[in-house]
């Protein structure tokens with residue numbers, strides 16, 4: 271099983287075949303922004319022109335069918351908070367999000383939930399039985415704080431059994447490029463004390479390491495009760511493919527945002 275790539279009027283996005291709720295992992299392709307935001311920037315706080323960002327969301331709606339005029343967002347601080355969002359959290363584009371949360375979950379049909387990435391790991395979750403969805407921004411700090419457990423716990427408050435969950439881990443900085451100091455592997459070993467074989471390999475310099483964050487997230491999800499066959503992991507690296515994806519590291523932070531979004535269909 272692999273991700274499916276779509277091109278709808280130039281808007282290029284990916285979907286995971288195991289997730290039957292409407293969803294998308296966006297790329298750089300298909301928007302109207304120029305320069306460092308070229309072209310499908312969905313980040314509101316990256317310095318891009320508001321009218322371009324708004325038009326990019328409109329194009330995503332047209333291409334994917336996701337109601338980007340009825341969304342709730344993360345406000346990402348590399349923490350572990352996952353918020354259950356409701357109608358009260360519906361976001362107006364280019365206005366501040368009034369809460370902090372690196373993950374959002376909901377059981378409301380028609381409310382599209384969205385997280386943002388540019389190297390960090392996007393995680394979409396779908397419970398097709400109790401009809402709950404989640405969008406989680408998993409940078410390494412959120413990952414080692416176990417935001418995955420928070421996401422599953424919040425979905426459980428809405429009735430989810432983890433064994434029913436389908437998960438998709440999207441494009442992000444891969445183990446090929448995610449070079450870190452010792453603090454990242456040390457925290458990963460703490461998260462996965464008995465199950466971290468193969469996640470860390472030595473870097474080119476002393477005290478440097480390459481870390482497979484997606485694999486760490488996948489293994490933690492299995493510990494939390496997800497079935498391994500229900501977890502799809504992208505093999506694409508944002509830093510290796512800077513035409514297709516924004517990479518925070520590759521651009522030195524001068525960049526836009528791609529998004530991962532998911533929505534439950536109206537009954």
Ligand SMILES: [Zn+2]
Nearest residue numbers: 446447507510
């Ligand atoms: Zn890479």
